[in-house]
Amino acid sequence: MPSPCRCQPPAWRRRQPGTWRAGARGGLPACLFLLLAACGAPSNDTGEDAHVAAARVTVAPAEPAAFGERFTLSGTLTAERQTRLSPRADGLVAQVHVDAGDPVEAGQVLLELDAAIARQALLRAQAQTEEAEAALREAQRLVVEAQRLIEHQAIPATEVEARAAALDLARAAAASARANAREQAEQVERHVLPAPFAGVIAEKLSEAGEWVQRGTPVLSLVATERVRLDLRVPQERFGQIADDAQVRVFADALGGTPLQASVGARVPVTDPGARTFLLRLLVADPQGRLLPGMSARAEIDLPPGAAAPAIDRDALLRQPDGSHSLFVVEETDGGPVARRRSVRILHDRDGSVALAGDDVRPGERVVIRGNEALADGQPLDLVER
CATH class of the missing domain: 2.40.30.170 (Efflux pump adaptor protein, beta barrel domain)
Known part of the structure; x- marks a missing residue:
């Protein structure tokens, strides 16, 4: 129980007894007021609590989340393209034009094989083609001559047919010779290894003088x-x-x-x-x-899933146990008041938070500014965002 308060007069009044008594009678109301104030007496006879001031806060409505989870x-x-290059023909490596780390363009020659034998085979095929072309021209001349002589009945019809058949054989032989020449030309071309696409040489797996076969990796291109x-x-x-x-x-x-x-x-x-x-x-x-x-x-x-309310991140308050809560606005007869609710976070993005379940309904106003010192049931002075 607190000790009773005492109102002591100043020292100069205590030294004058007469003055002290007169002053005590004249200053009684003031002393009683000081006693009441110092002892914590209620300011009114009913003892009612003082009116709680409304907290000024900023609110915003919860909206359906327009975003999904981010993980x-x-x-x-x-x-995107990486390969090990191998020669297109068997042969002896004559020259490697690149090394590891070299950038290359598409079509650039990377490696050459010794193509001396292939070139000789190409020359032989070209000579055979010329021979077949000459035989074809001769067969064509004989057929033309036979057609002129048959008009005068100078040769039998069977001779004309034989020359026509020989012309067909000459044409086939010439076509075969030309195909053989093209094949040999391709063999010569295949002794050169070009880059199939632009990139960088990652590995050099062969050197000049090495015998390689088709399927043997010689370079790695990335x-x-x-x-x-x-x-x-x-x-x-x-x-x-x-x-x-x-x-x-x-x-x-x-x-x-x-x-x-x-x-x-x-x-x-x-x-x-x-x-x-x-x-x-x-x-x-x-x-x-x-x-x-x-x-x-x-x-x-991820795309938005089931409808979930989204709020501003600033509306969240972290609890000591790690959970989250917020304040929503509840309209009462006396005006808007704050109501605390626990919420569960689904995901967040760019300052917005999507909540789970029916913790907050879309359209419900949520306190986003001034919520740090709010108490449940406290009156609010609203500022709409």
Whole structure:
């Protein structure tokens, strides 16, 4: 129980007894007022609490979420085209024109084989073609001559037919000779290995003087103008990704710079051990900064699912147990008041948060500014956003 308060007169009044008594009678109301104030007496006879002032807050309505969940997967960048080149003919390597790390253009000669024997075979085929062409011309002359003589009945009809048959044989022989010459020319051409596409030589696997055969890798070529990102997607996510899904790629080597990407392929063949599916993304890299082998992560936006309310992120209040709550506006006879509700977060994006269930109904007003010091049931002075 608190000790009673005492009102002591100033020292100069205590030294004058007469004055003290007169002053005590004249100053009694003031002393009583000081006693009441110092001892915490109620300011009115009824003892009612003072009116709680309305808190000025900013509110905004909850709206149906126009975005779905966003999740992240990591993978490795690979070249869109990568191949090991082998010679198109058996032979001795005469010269290798490139080395590892050299950039090459499509059609550029990378390696040459010794084509001396093939060139000799080509010369022989060309000579045979000329011989067949000459025989064809002679057969044509004999047929023309026979047709002129038959008009005068100078030769039998069977001779004319024989010359016509010989002409057909000469034509076939000439066509065969020309085909053989083209084949030998192609054999000579195949002693040269061109680049099938533009890229960078990744490996040099052969040197001059080495005997190689068709199917033997001699060079490794990688296209670097466009890369792709291969991801392993869990089975529960794979069916949610559409071909036109919005995707952003972040390469670790480029820091936080986002790159646009598109879905290149969805391979519906699962990995039995991991229960994942292959998702191949084509990454737009106009500056050519990405290289095969780099690590990267992709942010994939899923389409909106079932209708869920979306609110401003600033409306959320974190509880000590890690859960979240917010204040909604409730209209009462005395005016709007704040009501606290616990909510569950589905996903968030760009400052908005989608909530689960019926925690907040679309159109319901939510406090987004001034909610830090609110109490449940506190009157509100609303500012609409």
